[in-house]
Amino acid sequence: MPDVTEGRRGVWVMGMQHHSTEDEVKPVSKPRLLSVEQVAERLGVAPRYVRRLAAERRIRFFKVGHLLRFAEDDLDEWIEQICTEPIRALSTLNTVVAARPSATTRSHRAS
Numbered sequence: 001m002p003d004v005t006e007g008r009r010g011v012w013v014m015g016m017q018h019h020s021t022e023d024e025v026k027p028v029s030k031p032r033l034l035s036v037e038q039v040a041e042r043l044g045v046a047p048r049y050v051r052r053l054a055a056e057r058r059i060r061f062f063k064v065g066h067l068l069r070f071a072e073d074d075l076d077e078w079i080e081q082i083c084t085e086p087i088r089a090l091s092t093l094n095t096v097v098a099a100r101p102s103a104t105t106r107s108h109r110a111s
Helices: 036-043 047-055 071-083 090-099 103-110
Strands: 003-006 010-014 017-019 063-064 067-071
Touching: 003 067, 036 047, 036 067, 036 071, 071 090
Parallel strands: none
Antiparallel strands: 003 010, 010 017, 063 067
């Protein structure tokens, strides 16, 4: 009888993952785990900030003994979640600019 474990992302059969919606069994590669220093370098921040993100549970991590590790896929997903999209509609931008008083209007009000 094969070793079967059911997890969050499907059913695992002897190192292979099987999704209940599919009939075939696919080999699953192990996620690449990054250290605190590697994540900090990738984000362009100090390692202390990465540890703070983990302590505040703002980023997903694994503990391997006393070491923190971050799955590369989880980090990519987190980066996408915190990404702020630019304003794309020019008409929206013009509305925002038109609603602000100009510098000359503000200087006349101060007088």
